[in-house]
Amino acid sequence: MAVGQEITGAELNEKFQALDMPAVYSPAECDRMAEMIVEIEALKKEHNAAILAHNYQRPEIYQVADFIGDSLELAKRGRDLEEDIIVFCGVHFMAESAKILAPEKTVLLPDMRAGCSLADSVDPDSLVERRDELKKVYPDLVVAAYVNTTAAVKAVVDVCVTSSNAVKVVEGLDSDHILFVPDEHLASYVQKETSKTIISWDGNCYVHHQITPENILSVKEGIPNLKVLVHPECRSDVVDLADAVLSTSGMVRYAKESEADEFLIVTECGLSDKLILEVPEKKFYKACKLCQYMKMITLEATLESLRTMRHEIELDEDVRAAAEKSLLRMFELS
Numbered sequence: 001m002a003v004g005q006e007i008t009g010a011e012l013n014e015k016f017q018a019l020d021m022p023a024v025y026s027p028a029e030c031d032r033m034a035e036m037i038v039e040i041e042a043l044k045k046e047h048n049a050a051i052l053a054h055n056y057q058r059p060e061i062y063q064v065a066d067f068i069g070d071s072l073e074l075a076k077r078g079r080d081l082e083e084d085i086i087v088f089c090g091v092h093f094m095a096e097s098a099k100i101l102a103p104e105k106t107v108l109l110p111d112m113r114a115g116c117s118l119a120d121s122v123d124p125d126s127l128v129e130r131r132d133e134l135k136k137v138y139p140d141l142v143v144a145a146y147v148n149t150t151a152a153v154k155a156v157v158d159v160c161v162t163s164s165n166a167v168k169v170v171e172g173l174d175s176d177h178i179l180f181v182p183d184e185h186l187a188s189y190v191q192k193e194t195s196k197t198i199i200s201w202d203g204n205c206y207v208h209h210q211i212t213p214e215n216i217l218s219v220k221e222g223i224p225n226l227k228v229l230v231h232p233e234c235r236s237d238v239v240d241l242a243d244a245v246l247s248t249s250g251m252v253r254y255a256k257e258s259e260a261d262e263f264l265i266v267t268e269c270g271l272s273d274k275l276i277l278e279v280p281e282k283k284f285y286k287a288c289k290l291c292q293y294m295k296m297i298t299l300e301a302t303l304e305s306l307r308t309m310r311h312e313i314e315l316d317e318d319v320r321a322a323a324e325k326s327l328l329r330m331f332e333l334s
């Protein structure tokens with residue numbers, strides 16, 4: 001964790017080079033990007049396509065996005081779009097959610113390497129095995145999955161949740177015993193907010209899991225009015241230091257509406273950049289942790305995706321329909 005100006009140039013260069021991301025947007029680089037942006041806009045019109053982008057995307061991706069949001073907002077927006085093609089600038093499970101909810105549309109993910117460490121931590125077979133074991137002890141058991149899961153996992157659970165509605169959905173379930181997968185930290189946050197029994201899985205997000213209470217305290221020291229906004233994928237000892245626990249878009253709304261003017265944004269780095277762009281009159285300190293998966297999506301890959309219609313998300317219809325039920329149940333309860 002570092003206050004923006006405390007990150008050394010060398011550190012930044014190292015991180016950004018590893019991600020093929022320019023540490024400095026040179027005039028030549030900006031000219032090249034501007035040309036790509038013009039071409040992407042033209043291809044969107046030609047193919048009747050829309051671009052949906054997650055809040056953690058690179059700033060240049062914001063320039064071509066028709067909508068930018070958190071997981072819940074993106075899932076809903078994909079369903080309601082009029083365009084035939086969705087280019088999803090986010091990670092694989094998010095593009096799958098768009099396809100689950102809008103099967104008639106072509107959904108493209110510009111780079112198939114854009115995965116998620118949380119989604120990788122649970123597979124349907126192990127989940128069904130664990131569920132069946134637990135059902136012997138708790139016959140009323142319900143399985144809730146964070147949306148950061150594959151379609152195959154969503155297809156075998158009872159309901160989905162996102163970072164913005166997890167507590168509300170769990171509270172609305174007709175059961176006192178919930179197997180909650182795959183994020184152990186989100187599960188422990190939900191457990192603090194409900195009297196139901198939450199049985200968690202052994203998964204976490206490698207980005208948020210790296211952040212420690214010491215990181216927060218070292219920034220807080222000397223800034224008395226600092227508001228600490230924490231994503232619920234963080235460790236519970238980090239969540240305990242929060243003024244508010246919010247989804248990525250929840251943090252944007254909070255920062256805009258709050259009377260405070262200094263915030264520590266405890267989530268992936270890209271969100272602080274979005275806040276600096278959207279709320280320039282306030283000051284944001286950031287947890288400089290990058291999600292390598294989110295940053296796989298570049299302007300080049302997005303342009304190529306629109307030129308060649310790659311990489312299409314395809315789902316087996318049985319899996320899609322079963323996964324859709326879990327997502328629709330979430331919409332009903334939230």
Ligand code: 13P
Binds near residue numbers: 148162164205233248
């Ligand atoms: P949000 O739904 O809050 O945007 O979170 C998605 C995510 O992957 C956070 O790491």
Ligand code: SF4
Binds near residue numbers: 117293
């Ligand atoms: Fe997955 Fe973490 Fe990246 Fe979000 S930040 S997409 S949870 S790896």
